[in-house]
Amino acid sequence: MNETVIGADHEFHDRDFALAWSERFSPTAQRLELFELVLGELRAAIPAHGRVVELGIGPGYLANHILQAMPDISYCGIDFSTPMLDIARARLERYASRITYLQADLVDDDWQEAVAGPVDAVISTWALHDLGSQQNVQTVYAKSAGALRGRGILLNGDFIRPDGATQVFEAGRFEVARHLELMRQTGFKHAKCLALLEHDLESPTSAKNYACLKALRRMNP
Numbered sequence: 001m002n003e004t005v006i007g008a009d010h011e012f013h014d015r016d017f018a019l020a021w022s023e024r025f026s027p028t029a030q031r032l033e034l035f036e037l038v039l040g041e042l043r044a045a046i047p048a049h050g051r052v053v054e055l056g057i058g059p060g061y062l063a064n065h066i067l068q069a070m071p072d073i074s075y076c077g078i079d080f081s082t083p084m085l086d087i088a089r090a091r092l093e094r095y096a097s098r099i100t101y102l103q104a105d106l107v108d109d110d111w112q113e114a115v116a117g118p119v120d121a122v123i124s125t126w127a128l129h130d131l132g133s134q135q136n137v138q139t140v141y142a143k144s145a146g147a148l149r150g151r152g153i154l155l156n157g158d159f160i161r162p163d164g165a166t167q168v169f170e171a172g173r174f175e176v177a178r179h180l181e182l183m184r185q186t187g188f189k190h191a192k193c194l195a196l197l198e199h200d201l202e203s204p205t206s207a208k209n210y211a212c213l214k215a216l217r218r219m220n221p
């Protein structure tokens with residue numbers, strides 16, 4: 001008998017899949033709660049005219065929320081999917097003067113060097129679990145520390161495996177404590193979980209159980 005694995009298969013490079021995903025996951029009230037948490041942390045942590053990098057920008061929903069609420073900041077959205085970047089560009093057209101896009105693989109490419117200039121925050125939602133392993137998430141946390149160059153904040157609002165779960169989860173969905181440990185190992189301090197959203201131990205699905213994780217870049221890793 002096949003055991004159900006909590007997770008999902010994606011074809012982010014396929015235009016029809018990317019369009020369908022962006023329509024299906026238009027932000028719900030709970031996801032807007034996550035966006036508001038990220039926004040509140042950015043408002044508290046980054047300077048006027050600060051610069052934000054988003055990992056796995058997808059259709060641009062989080063970017064839209066942040067750019068609308070913070071009219072002075074500039075933004076760089078990274079994704080490896082051409083169709084997702086096209087969807088984001090169309091959604092965010094009115095912010096064109098404040099946003100740049102970088103097509104890169106978060107694990108394999110040196111995007112932390114390509115985002116030249118000071119970065120005050122690295123943020124992401126619902127993306128890093130798609131990297132498929134704890135090792136890849138660790139690599140991306142280390143690259144995020146590199147991009148921040150001794151300053152700023154990391155905010156990752158992503159799917160996790162909730163403590164006490166009995167089900168099998170795909171490898172990119174793992175416990176909050178392990179995320180926080182990986183953040184500390186890669187140059188961050190004060191790593192903590194701000195919230196668990198759509199927490200469900202009994203009947204988890206691939207669209208439930210996400211956390212908002214925060215850490216500050218250590219000056220001397």
Ligand SMILES: C[S@@+](CC[C@H](N)C(=O)[O-])C[C@H]1O[C@@H](n2cnc3c(N)ncnc32)[C@H](O)[C@@H]1O
Nearest residue numbers: 012056057058079080081084105106125126127
């Ligand atoms: C589930 S979607 C989430 C999109 C968006 N962050 C949101 O919350 O609506 C994950 C996004 O991460 C991107 N992605 C996944 N793996 C990636 C990788 N290795 N490098 C760059 N982008 C990646 C996908 O193309 C997709 O746009």
